Amino acid sequence: EIVLTQSPGTLSLSPGERATLSCRASQSVGTRYLAWYQQKPGQAPRLLIYGASSRATGFPDRFSGSGSGTDFTLTISRLEPEDFAVYYCQQYDSSLITFGQGTRLEIK
Amino acid sequence: EVQLLESGGGLVQPGGSLRLSCAASGFIFSNFAMTWVRQVPGKGLEWVSGLTPGGDSTYYANSVKGRFTISRDNSKNTLYLQMNSLRAEDTALYYCAKDFIRGGSGYYFDYWGLGTLVTVSS
Numbered sequence: 001e002i003v004l005t006q007s008p009g010t011l012s013l014s015p016g017e018r019a020t021l022s023c024r025a026s027q028s029v030g031t032r033y034l035a036w037y038q039q040k041p042g043q044a045p046r047l048l049i050y051g052a053s054s055r056a057t058g059f060p061d062r063f064s065g066s067g068s069g070t071d072f073t074l075t076i077s078r079l080e081p082e083d084f085a086v087y088y089c090q091q092y093d094s095s096l097i098t099f100g101q102g103t104r105l106e107i108k
Numbered sequence: 109e110v111q112l113l114e115s116g117g118g119l120v121q122p123g124g125s126l127r128l129s130c131a132a133s134g135f136i137f138s139n140f141a142m143t144w145v146r147q148v149p150g151k152g153l154e155w156v157s158g159l160t161p162g163g164d165s166t167y168y169a170n171s172v173k174g175r176f177t178i179s180r181d182n183s184k185n186t187l188y189l190q191m192n193s194l195r196a197e198d199t200a201l202y203y204c205a206k207d208f209i210r211g212g213s214g215y216y217f218d219y220w221g222l223g224t225l226v227t228v229s230s
Contacts, residue, residue, distance in 0.1 A: 001170070035216035037153075044203055044220035045145075045153060056208075056218065088153055092215040095167040097143070097155040 002027050002093050006100035012108040019076040021103045023089035028069045033092040036065055036074045039102075040085045048087070049074060081107070110134040110219045112204050117224030124194050128224055130187040130204030138162070138182040141207035141214035144189050146200035147223070156202070157189065158214040167214075172198075194228045201225050 003026040013019055023034075036049035038059075047056045049065035052072060062077040076083055084107050089100040116128040130142070143158035157178040159166045166178050177190040187204050202224050205217035 033215055039153075044205075044222060046220075047208060047216060047218045050208060050216050090153075090155075090216060092213075095158075095165075095213065096169070097158065097214070099145075099153040099155060102152045 001096060002029060002091055002098055004089050004091060004098055004100035006087075006089060006103045008103060009101070010104045010106060012106050013079055014108045015079050015081055017079050019074075019079055019083070019105055021074040021076075021087055021105070023067075023072040023074070023100050025070045025072070025091060027093075029072075029091045029093065031068050034065075034067070034072055035090045037088045037090060038085050039088065045088065076105075079105075110206065112206065112219060112221035114202060114204055114221045114224035117202060117226045119227045119229065120194055121230050122195060122228055124228070125190070125192045126194065126226060128189040128191065128202055128204075128226070130189075130221060132185045132187065132204075132206070135206065135219075137180075137185040139210050141212055142180060142187045143205050143207070143214050143217060144178065144187075145203045145205055145217075145220075146198075146226075147203065148200045154200070159187075160213060161211060165213075191226070194226075196228050199226060199228045 007022045031052040034052040037045040038048045039045040053065045111133045113131045144156040163180045175193045179188045206219040207214045208218040
């Protein structure tokens with residue numbers, strides 16, 4: 001089973017700042033099989049990035065994903081108030097899926 | 109509009125059973141893999157189980173293998189999760205979710221229900 005480790009656990013930033021979230025895998029993950037989700041309190045997760053770098057419908061271009069192999073990054077170029085949430089990475093490998101433990105992005 | 113509505117959660121004693129359902133609408137259900145993901149309130153996401161569009165292939169997390177069974181009825185647009193031998197650590201909010209890719213194997217999921225809460229306690 002591939003273990004995903006996200007860092008930092010909590011990221012405290014101000015609106016307008018740049019956020020960089022990391023997701024590291026215990027084994028290589030195909031870029032096609034790496035996704036990011038955004039979850040706000042009381043809501044279900046929402047697909048944000050798929051295929052490591054493709055943005056899902058409804059998310060602005062300030063969100064971007066990158067990476068390959070074992071290291072993946074979610075970048076939010078300029079934080080808006082609505083971006084403060086928990087972000088999870090997720091991978092698919094050999095019909096098994098695992099999630100990272102999440103990064104909480106909070107307002108400083 | 110895609111909608112997923114879970115039901116069947118509740119309070120059950122350790123060792124007991126529950127059957128969760130997920131009623132789908134707004135898309136061609138039989139064309140998409142489906143999955144169950146759970147979340148302990150305030151904690152992270154844990155994938156539980158998934159199955160292919162036709163239901164012929166099923167997959168399970170090690171933590172539930174041999175105790176849970178995923179299935180679907182494409183004529184009723186409904187996904188199921190039969191949960192047996194429940195443990196306290198199975199307590200969570202259970203979400204069903206739809207595969208992003210038509211005809212895919214369930215790589216990632218673009219629509220989620222609101223979840224149904226399962227509590228395992230004596």
